[in-house]
Every structure is written in C-alpha cells, then in structure tokens.
Amino acid sequence: MLTNRSEVVVKKEMSLLERIYIPAILAGMRITLSHFFKRKATVNYPEVKRPFSPVYRGQHVLKRDEAGAERCTACGLCAVACPAEAITMVASERKKGEENLYREEKYASIYEINMLRCIFCGLCEDACPKEAIFLTDRIVPSTFKRGEFIYGKDKLVEKVDKRVDISKRQTQTVLEFKQNKKFAHNRLYTDKQLKEKH
Amino acid sequence: MLAFLIYKLILVVAVFAVSLVVAMYSTYAERKIAAFLQDRLGPNRAGPFGILQPLADGVKMFMKEEIIPGTSNKWLFILGPSLAMFTACMTGVVIPWGGTLTIGDQQYPMQITDINIGILYLLGVVSIGVYGIMIGGWASNNKYSLLGAIRASSQMISYELAMGLAIIALVMHTGTLSLRDIAAMQTGWHWNIVYQPLGFLIFIVCAFAETNRAPFDLPECETELVGGYHTEYSSMKLGFYLFAEYINMFISSAVISTLYFGGYNMPFVGRFVHDPNVLAVLGSVFLFAKLFFFIFFFMWVRWTLPRFRYDQLMNLGWKILIPLALFNIALTGVLMYLGGRLH
Incomplete structure (x- = not known):
C-alpha cells in the first residue's frame, strides 16, 4: 500500500x-x-514578499573586482557550458590606459545573454574560472518585445557604485569546489576512484 | 392623505435602496466568505479590506461592451434580465421590516403594504421570476442557454410545489396569510421553527432551489453549461441577472426570518426597553441580524456542498420533499386536532 490514508471502497x-x-x-x-477561522495561506504580494533562497538562480551579473575592473576575460567557457546556447560574446584586447577598466589583457567588448533562451541552470557560473559571472536573486522583468530580452553589458555588468552582493552563494565550500574543478582535467583518476583503487 | 403618500414613498425608496445595497454587498460578502472558507483572503485591493469592490464591479459591468447576438430575439433578450430584476425587487413589498413607529398620534408600520394574502403574493411573484430566466435563456438562441432555461423552469416548478405545501402547514398553524400577522404572532420564543421544524427544513431546501443557489445551481452550472441561461449576456444585462439572484437571496432570507424565526420579534428585550419606538427600531435591527445570518448560511452552504445531478434534483423534489411536505400537513392537522390549537 502506498499510503496509510487510503480506504478500501x-x-x-x-x-x-x-x-x-x-x-x-x-x-x-x-x-x-x-x-473560516484558520490562518490564511495567501501572501499579500507587493507588500509582503516571500524570502528567496540564498542560492536562487535569477538574472545574471558580471562582477567587477575590488578596484572596479571587469573580471571577465572573454574565455568563452560560459558560452560553451551553456546548454541553451544563450550566451554570445566578442573578445577584444585591452589597450594601454584601460587597466582600470579590465582586469586581464583580454576582455569581452560585447557580452550578451538571451534571457528567453536562458534556462537559469547556473552552469555558466560553475564554468567561470575568473569568478566573473553569477546568478542573482533578481527576477528578469517581462517586456513586450523579444529584442528587449537580450541583455547586453549595460544591463549585465554591475555598476561600480552599486555592487551586487553574491556573498551568499559564493561560500568557502563553493570556492573550494571550483578550485578542485579547475585542475580536474589533469587528473587521471578522481579522488573517489583513487580511494577505491587503494 | 399626502403625509400617508410621502410616508409610503419614503418606505418604498428605503426598501428598494436597502435591498440594492444589501445585494451589492452580498457579492462582496460572497467572495470574502468563499475565500475565507478556502483559506484565502478574497478581494482586498479596492479600499480598506476591499469594501469598494462592489463599486468597482458595478463600474466594470457598466463599462463592458453590450453584445446582443444577431440570431437572438432582441426584445425578449432585453426583457429577460429586466423581468428577473423587476420581480426580484417586487417581493420586498409585503415583508414586515419592523414593528410600528408612533410619531405624534400617527401610526407608521414599517411595511410597505400589508396584503391579507401576503404569502400568496410572494409565491406568485417568485413564480413570475422564473419567466425572466426562461425568456432570457430561450431568446439567446444558444443551446447552453436553452438547457439552462429548461432546467431553471423545471426546477422551479418542482420545488414551488413542495414550498407551497410546506407553507400550507405553516398557515394551518398560524391561521392567517398575512405576513404581518404571522410575524406578530411569534412573540418571545414562540417562533414558528419550534412548531414547524420539518416544514422549515422543506422550506429552506426549496428556498435554495428557488434562488438557484448551490447545491441547486443547475440553471447556471458554470462547469457544464458555460453559465447556463446567461451565457450570451454581457455588460449590465448580465449584471442584472447576477444582481437579481442576490436580491432574491436577500428576500428569501427575510422571508425565512419572518415565517420561521420570529421576524422582528426579540425575546427578553421587551423587559428592559419600554419605549415602543426604540423597540420597533431594535426589532428591525434584530430582523436584519437574522437575515444576514441566513445570507451567510446561503453562502456557507454554497461553498460546502457540491452541485446536484439533474435526476437527483428531480428525485429529491418529487419523491422526497413533496411526500414529506404532505406528511407534515397531515402531522400538523393531527397535532392541531389533538391539542386544540398548537399554542
């Protein structure tokens, strides 16, 4: 019997x-x-908002480093990792005098995410070796035109004076996991397989 | 004579306004009560706690495009909701809304007119009410509307019989057809429900059927008939149909309170308050308290019970309620014979 609440007819x-x-x-x-007298289940939405999970996967952000330079180096790993093929980018070389704008010598001059294609899986975030792209708890707002759903750098890169907090999802364990993953392709066996071998 | 006319006019306007306002706020109450019974909050955006919601709904109804189907019978199509609304408003005339006010040496009973056959008038007008639904449903020239209209007419005819028989037992007990006399008889705790419990049960079931309220809302039946007789109606014509239903509910609640629950009579209060005018006003308040309880009861039942199937409806009407009502008449007769009069 699947449940103890069923009754024989x-x-x-x-x-x-x-x-x-x-x-x-x-x-x-x-x-x-x-x-009639029970507590109601309704949440009065605009006045009361239900708390999001700290690791909610909403609209993306492209982070800057502490000095305010863009972290993204246009390696394209996020675009490769993306199962929905929502990310496109064009890489450019950093010119002299742009050191305060871009952290690495190569940067993305165009970086676009199509929010209609994106499935918010967070694989771009996992793939990023530079801690540049993160999903946040912001919801992508709806618009009337398809074109408006293609978010360029103007919407994705965080403002210098208005940083987006991602500390809740970038915990120590997450950082360690990503550090391990970075060199995983050099290893012959995974840690688990090694343990099983010995 | 002029004073009499003005007093009657004021009373007519007051009763009309009160029934409209109560019907208006019944729509709000219905939505709120439905929501509360289903663990929701209900409308709460228009004004504090959403109390302006009926106004917003009314404005919406008036602003909607008015569509008269090309294949419909235009005059009957308009006549349907008008008749439904008209008959709904007509029933409030004979109900005693309170005792008698004495101003100077003039007596002002709070009842528009005390016809000595008030109950017959009530039954007659309620029977005309079915024509509004029937004509509207037929004139729409739509199969759902027609089915709704057929259901409405057969349902109302079947349940009017049992309702009439239930009232016959009541009339045997009270010995009068005037609603005012019936209300006046039930002083203190001598409510008719005590003497006619079975009759009351039959009457209230029939009242549900007569007002097309769940579990007898087969003529509307959103799920099967896409709204039944008012499928083709839009704008305020639809509003009139829905509004008429709420006015009918208000009047049925008033009739139930008057016939079986003492009307404007209050137990005990007469011992503490001696001014007859204050007593009369208090009586009206008390009548409305009973009436609101019955409106709540109507809604409470609607959001508890599922709808009847058509054959179940007919079985209940013809095979159970009518024999039961006949038995009730016989029982009342026997008891009256044994105990002289029941009082």
Whole structure:
C-alpha cells in the first residue's frame, strides 16, 4: 500500500441516517466553518514578499573586482557550458590606459545573454574560472518585445557604485569546489576512484 | 392623505435602496466568505479590506461592451434580465421590516403594504421570476442557454410545489396569510421553527432551489453549461441577472426570518426597553441580524456542498420533499386536532 490514508471502497447499502444526508451535510459545514477561522495561506504580494533562497538562480551579473575592473576575460567557457546556447560574446584586447577598466589583457567588448533562451541552470557560473559571472536573486522583468530580452553589458555588468552582493552563494565550500574543478582535467583518476583503487 | 403618500414613498425608496445595497454587498460578502472558507483572503485591493469592490464591479459591468447576438430575439433578450430584476425587487413589498413607529398620534408600520394574502403574493411573484430566466435563456438562441432555461423552469416548478405545501402547514398553524400577522404572532420564543421544524427544513431546501443557489445551481452550472441561461449576456444585462439572484437571496432570507424565526420579534428585550419606538427600531435591527445570518448560511452552504445531478434534483423534489411536505400537513392537522390549537 502506498499510503496509510487510503480506504478500501465497499459498496454497501446506506443506512437511513446516511440517506437523510443531513448529518453528513452538517459535518461538512462544520469543516468549512473551521477553515473560516484558520490562518490564511495567501501572501499579500507587493507588500509582503516571500524570502528567496540564498542560492536562487535569477538574472545574471558580471562582477567587477575590488578596484572596479571587469573580471571577465572573454574565455568563452560560459558560452560553451551553456546548454541553451544563450550566451554570445566578442573578445577584444585591452589597450594601454584601460587597466582600470579590465582586469586581464583580454576582455569581452560585447557580452550578451538571451534571457528567453536562458534556462537559469547556473552552469555558466560553475564554468567561470575568473569568478566573473553569477546568478542573482533578481527576477528578469517581462517586456513586450523579444529584442528587449537580450541583455547586453549595460544591463549585465554591475555598476561600480552599486555592487551586487553574491556573498551568499559564493561560500568557502563553493570556492573550494571550483578550485578542485579547475585542475580536474589533469587528473587521471578522481579522488573517489583513487580511494577505491587503494 | 399626502403625509400617508410621502410616508409610503419614503418606505418604498428605503426598501428598494436597502435591498440594492444589501445585494451589492452580498457579492462582496460572497467572495470574502468563499475565500475565507478556502483559506484565502478574497478581494482586498479596492479600499480598506476591499469594501469598494462592489463599486468597482458595478463600474466594470457598466463599462463592458453590450453584445446582443444577431440570431437572438432582441426584445425578449432585453426583457429577460429586466423581468428577473423587476420581480426580484417586487417581493420586498409585503415583508414586515419592523414593528410600528408612533410619531405624534400617527401610526407608521414599517411595511410597505400589508396584503391579507401576503404569502400568496410572494409565491406568485417568485413564480413570475422564473419567466425572466426562461425568456432570457430561450431568446439567446444558444443551446447552453436553452438547457439552462429548461432546467431553471423545471426546477422551479418542482420545488414551488413542495414550498407551497410546506407553507400550507405553516398557515394551518398560524391561521392567517398575512405576513404581518404571522410575524406578530411569534412573540418571545414562540417562533414558528419550534412548531414547524420539518416544514422549515422543506422550506429552506426549496428556498435554495428557488434562488438557484448551490447545491441547486443547475440553471447556471458554470462547469457544464458555460453559465447556463446567461451565457450570451454581457455588460449590465448580465449584471442584472447576477444582481437579481442576490436580491432574491436577500428576500428569501427575510422571508425565512419572518415565517420561521420570529421576524422582528426579540425575546427578553421587551423587559428592559419600554419605549415602543426604540423597540420597533431594535426589532428591525434584530430582523436584519437574522437575515444576514441566513445570507451567510446561503453562502456557507454554497461553498460546502457540491452541485446536484439533474435526476437527483428531480428525485429529491418529487419523491422526497413533496411526500414529506404532505406528511407534515397531515402531522400538523393531527397535532392541531389533538391539542386544540398548537399554542
């Protein structure tokens, strides 16, 4: 039996009391009345917002480093990792005098995410070796035109004076996991396989 | 004579306004009660706690495009909701809304007119009410509307019989057809429900059927008939149909309170308050308290019980309620014979 709440159906003649139905109706009305005074499940949305999970996967952000330079180096790993092929980018070389804008010598001059294609899986975040792209708890707003869903660098890169907090998802364990992953392709066996071997 | 006319006019306007306002706020109450019974909050955006919601709904109804189907019978199509609304408003005339006010040496009973056959008038007008639904449903020239109209007429005819028989037992007990006399008889705790419990049960079941309320809302039946007789209606014509239903509910609640629950009579209060005018006003308040309880009861039942199947509806009406009502008449007769009069 899958559940302990199921009852075996028996087709038996109803007694007179059952056929009058009034006791059953009164019992039902007692149940509905008890719900009248119960706490309501509704959340008054614009006034009250339900808390998001700290690792909610919403609209992406391209992070800057502490000095304010863009972290992204246009390696394209996020675009490769993306199962929905939502990310496109064009790489450019950093010119002299742009050191305060871009951290590495190569940067993305165009970086676009198509929010209609994106499935918010977070694989771009996993793939990024530079801690540049993160998903945040912001919801992608709806618009009337398809073109407006293609987010360029103007919407994705965080503002210098208005940083996006991602500390809740970039915990120590996450960092260690990513550090391990970085050299995983050099290893012949994974740690687990090694342990099993010995 | 002029004073009499003005007093009657004021009373007519007051009763009309009160029934409209109560019907308006019944729509709000229905949505709120439905929500609360289902662990929701209900409308709470228009004004504090959403109390302006009926106004918003009314404005919406008036602003909607008015569509009269090309294949419909235009005059009957308009006549349907008008008749439904008209008959719904007509029933409030004979109900005693309170005792008698004495101003100067003039007596002002709070009842528009005390016809000595008030109950017959009530039954008659309620029977005309079915024509509004029937004509509207037929004139729409739509199969869902027609099915709804057929269901409405057969349902109302079947349940009117049992309702009439239940009232006959009541009339045997009270010995009068005037609603005012019936209300006046039930002083203190001598409510008719005590003497006619079975009759009351039959009457309230029939009242549900007559007002097309769940579990007898087969004529509307959103799930099977796409709204039944008002499928083709839009704008305020639809609003009138829905509004008429709520006015009917208000009037049925008033009739139930008057016939079986003492009307404007209050137990005990007469011992503490002696001014007859204050007593009369208090009586009206008390009547409305009972009435609101019954409106709540109507809604409570609607959001508890599922709808009847058509054959179940007919079985209940013809095979159970009518024999039961006949038995009730016989029982009342026997008891009256044994105990002189029941009082």
